[in-house]
Amino acid sequence: MENLTIYKKIIPEKSAEYADFPVSLRRELGEYLNSRNIPRLYTHQAEMYEAAMDGANVVITTSTASGKTLSFLLPVVQRILEDPLTRAIFLYPTKALASDQYRAIAPILEYFGPGRISAGVYDGDTAPAERSRIRKSANIILTNPEMLNSAFLPNHSKFGFDFIFSNLKYIVIDELHSYRGAFGAHLANLFRRMKRICNYYQSAPQFLCSSATIANPVELAELICKTSFVLIDRDGSPTPEKEYRIIQPPQIKGSHDKIYGRKSASSIASEVICRLVENEAHFIAFAKSRRNVEVILKESRDKLDGAAFLGSGGSGRIAGYRGGYTPLERKEIERKMLDGDLLGLVSTNALELGIDIGKLDSTLLAGYPGTRASFWQQTGRAGRNGEKCINYLILANQPFDQYIAIDPEWLFSMESENAVVDPDNLLIELSHVRAAAAEMPLTMDDVGLFPDLGEIIPVLLNAEEVKGMSGQFAWAGPAFPAGDYSLRNMDQTRFKLILDESLEVPEENGREKFAPRVITEMDENQAYHELHPGAVYMHEGTLYEVLKLDLVSRTAWAVPFSGNYYTVPAGNKDTKILQVFEETEFGRTKVHFGDINMNEMIYMFKKLQFHNHQNLGYVQLPESLQKDYDTESTWIDIPQNVTEMYHSLLLPNAAGEMALNNHFEGVCHAIKNAAMMVTMTAGDDIDAVICGDVVLKADSGNAGNQAGSHTPDSAVSQRISESDPTASQEMSAFDSAVSLDSSGFRQKVSLYIYDRYEGGLGYSEKIYELVPQIIDNAVRMVGGCGCENGCPACVGDYSLDKGMVLWGLQNLKEKSEPPQYKGKYTEKERPAVRKEYSFSKFPKQWSELCENAVQRGEGGAAFLQSVKAVEVSGHRLVLTVENTFYEAWLGEPENMRIVEKILQRHVECPLDMKVETIVKGNTEESIKKKEKLRRRYENRF
Structure with missing residues (x-):
């Protein structure tokens, strides 16, 4: 190394x-x-x-x-x-x-x-x-x-x-x-x-x-x-000498020395682990996710067995440690580590806390953990016995990590981040007011403890959960309201993954059938990402393939899996602005803070090969998994000159499946990571999405201004009302064929950073306060990256021009002329999902498409079932509806977007597809029905 x-x-x-x-x-x-x-x-x-x-x-x-x-x-x-x-x-x-x-x-x-x-x-x-x-x-x-x-x-x-x-x-x-x-x-x-x-x-x-x-x-x-x-904070304790080594994975080069990225931090971590085991060193290797724990554990065991370090028992000297293991499993792992039966553990930050697992010679961090506080906590696990220790940080191909590669002293010299907490989250406060009322009647003095009590008590009165008595409010609801929520997250729902008990397997150790058992439990959000059909779930280095997920019983079934890949989910996002609380001007942009509604849908997953982490392609789920919630967000308006320039760089692919060369994504990537840098958050805490008319129709008059749907890994939303920014607005991720004004596009594009928890947890509000610092950090991270012209670490994608993304970030503060564009996009396309229907033939399969969309729970699908006939003429799709009201209703831009979303998700649509409606129905019968309804309404109400 x-x-x-x-x-x-x-x-x-x-x-x-x-x-x-x-x-x-x-x-x-x-x-x-x-x-x-x-x-x-x-x-x-x-x-x-x-x-x-x-x-x-x-x-x-x-x-x-x-x-x-x-x-x-x-x-x-x-x-x-x-x-x-x-x-x-x-x-x-x-x-x-x-x-x-x-x-x-x-x-x-x-x-x-x-x-x-x-x-x-x-x-x-x-x-x-x-x-x-x-x-x-x-x-x-x-x-x-x-x-x-x-x-x-x-x-x-x-x-x-x-x-x-x-x-x-x-x-x-x-x-x-x-x-x-x-x-x-x-x-x-x-x-x-x-x-x-x-x-x-x-x-x-x-x-x-x-x-x-x-x-x-x-x-x-x-x-x-x-x-x-x-x-x-003045520390009087002694510390031994500590050595820190920062490791940069090597670049992957193809023909003509073309760079295709770097080896993953997970792969390098498994190599370092093998050397530590070979040297009988005691260690913890920290991974940034439960999935990465299992990937590193499997790859390390494979290499230990393959190289035969320490004979055949090398792979048995290491174990995993993370949430999802049972308490008994974790206690046994801790005991083995203390007793010396194990040399090392691959862990999430669960072992960042001070649990005693014996003397450690080294720590290994497979990627920067996201905050300096975590970095010092994790590396602080070694050397507690007063002896010299060595700590390894393996840089991932992520913005934080590659920023550290340029300026390693930033990690050691800068102060730690702010910890963010919002005690006044309405959903959490409501939960605890209910519990408090059951403990003792609520009084006027409690207003000093619960600031929103004046709004909460009327809600509880209306629900008949409290009753007024002598100026107080006594609990009258369920017996144990303190059990109605989870303290660890916003989601109380629990899903189980069980081993499929019906699976027949070859006889092994005298057994012919697996005994049914619960492999793990997790909340709804984790289940949607890790237990969807086709997912490969990893537990203590053992692989399982999920066969089925039942949302009613909250149960998933899996069988042992022997393939050489793991899975990562992908999907899209829809968002609506609900209310604006604060606005301010900064540089050339306007910054807003408020409430939004976020709808996240997972409808596909990608397969990544072990060891080289090559993308083997995408697979569409039989049914999409959706989560809808209200949360807080800070959004930044993108200046018009940046919007126009980025629009001019968009490119279509041959099949019209993706919006290519989207530099908005690079800005989004940099801002999100810069926000995480100052708020002590992880990718599960906040996310970012570009919203507005980001991609353009093929017939907008500019050959470059054409787009299909976005890649599953991106997050680009569309449509913001120009007239009223506080109105409820609908935007869709990965969609194209937006309605355009006379200039070919609307100018309004905004970057949204939002809390990934219902009601918000204060992260976005803190981000609103720190926007100037966040933009400065984003500029430094992109400008300071050691790549030649853009990479996944700084701009999220090798196809994007780093100079162009950096210019967009700098123009949030000061206007400048754009740099010379160094076009890098090649004909090589990202893996795409094969869509179910071709445009020319699918009218015959219209009923099947609508029925499947209804079963998947897709918005607008039920309305499409009412369409009487479908006809394709060139790039035109003509839908026949039964009355003029349906025609006008479907003609509303928001509703037309819903139709286009369904079509683009499942049908190989042309870039310039145009949806039209015609009316064919019994007008006389419709008039009679309306008159009958009017009379019934007047008589009833």
Whole structure:
């Protein structure tokens, strides 16, 4: 790997900074510390103790393995020794971390004995007898947000919880930085509920928080806990020498030295893993998604077995670790790693948190994790035993990664990002107000906790879920409203993937049939992306092919799969503007923030070959999968000169299936990634789409201004009303043949960045505040990319001209002349889906097309079934309808777009297709029917 290493950095060893035990520290507590060979505290530990004993709410952000646990444990134990009735809740984001931290505090429990200090882990796995003991006698209760939501708060007056809340002195929040997005918004509302219960029991607990290094730890703590905080960030702990190596995968060259991209980070990661295993090094390899965990695990095992490192057992020395594995599977993997049975793990960021899996010599990051906070957390897992460690960052062909290739010191010298949380998300707030009402009647004082209570209570009254009584509102709805939502995301729906029990297989180990079992569970959004028919699902390196997905029972069935590819879904998006909240001018553009409706449809998937990740083509799903939700968005209007230039560069392909050479996509790609850079978000949190008349009809008068449908990987939407930007507007992704004005196109094109969660989570609002910085970052990322003239990292596609995309970004601020266009587009087309019907023949199959579209749930399909006859004449499609109202209704631009969408998705349409309507029906009968309806309406209403 030496020849691929483009940058090395050694952070030298750092000596510790000590402080004497605080004067107020109890002597017996000092004796305990001495017994653990801790004669003095690190400076930050002493500082946190003093601040906590002064009654402050504290957040500490020192480095990994710096003794943060002892920092917040000391003041808690001091208080317990002074007052044995003291109760403290230690909150962890996962059950595994709570159990791990219980082992970390076990020595102090053993030293003082159960008569002085008692503790216990209270989660879903805790036995009833142990739960009873903890409620009765535990001073320190280690738990997770789900247990607070479902057990502690709803039962606050029963089972001994009232005693806990009456004596609650501390709430400790570990890994505070992990509570962002939906999880953070839920936790903030959870603490709103807890605060009203604590007020009822006349307790006012202090908050002690620990966090990774982020830009706004105090702001995050105050948003979640709704109280003021002090910050401790001066780290007094020692650190060993740490070496960082940045690896750039090699370019893939074809004939005449033409560059076709770079080897994937996953492929290089599997090579590094083989070397680490060969050298008996202990490591974690971090992947950016559950799918990538399984890809890297499989490819590493294949290479280990193929090269016969360590004999035949090489592949057995590594394992995967991610969400989707059962708790028992994860615990067994943790045990094997601690015992040395495993040398390394391939993990998602699930192991970014401080779960103890033993001594690690190295970390390997298969792609930049998206934030500096995550980078330092992940690389901080190695070297915790005080010994030198090596950390590898393998750059992916993504904007962040390739920006780091140009300026590696950016990664090490810049401050971390902002963590974003929106406690006032209406859907989340509504969920917790319902739960709060069931815990205690809502009063006027609760307006100070829930800012939208005045709007929420009327909704609950109308639904008969609360009833007014003596100036308060008591719960009258279902018995357990706290169980109606998930804290981890906005989607409570769960899907199961099960092994097909009817599959006969060759006899192996005495078995002739697979026993039915649940492979994994996931939410609806994950299921649509990972469990659609034809999907290849990977679990612990084993491949399964999904045969069927039943949306009613929320079950998918799969069988073992032996192919050499994995799958990635693709689809399109429709969006409508619902309301504009804020607008501002920046440079040459106007920026808006507001609510939109987003409809995402998955109707195909692509196959990618293992090891070389070659695209093997697209496959259309038998039925599309749709998700519709309202969310928040920031959108940026594209200047007219950029719109006109990009329109002039559009090219059609021979079949009219794709809009090629679309430089709007390059701008969209750069802005989205620049936004992720400053908001601490991942691709699952936000997305971006270009909306407006982006592609043009073939007959618009410009030979270059022709387009077909977009590639499945792009996201280009169409049509924005020029007259009223706040009106409800419909736009469609991957569609062509838009209505044009006299100039051949409309000028209005906007770039939308939106939260991928119902109701929004504050990301778009933060992006609205940071648009100038985001545009500057996008310019730097594209302009600083090391490619010659555009690549997937900087502009998203080798076919796009980097200079032209950079010019478009710069013109958001200042107008300039466009650069000379370096046309790169070749006749090679991206893989396309074979469409079901040809234009000339499909009138005979009209009924079949409509029936299939109805079954897929496509909008407008039911109306098309009412069409009486269909005729094709050249490039004209003539639809016969039964009355003039249907003709006028279908003639509405928005409705015509719906028809065109269905046709272009399933029919090989010509570029210049024109849809017309004619009326053939019994006019006299229609008039009689209308008159009859009028009389019935007047009589009834």
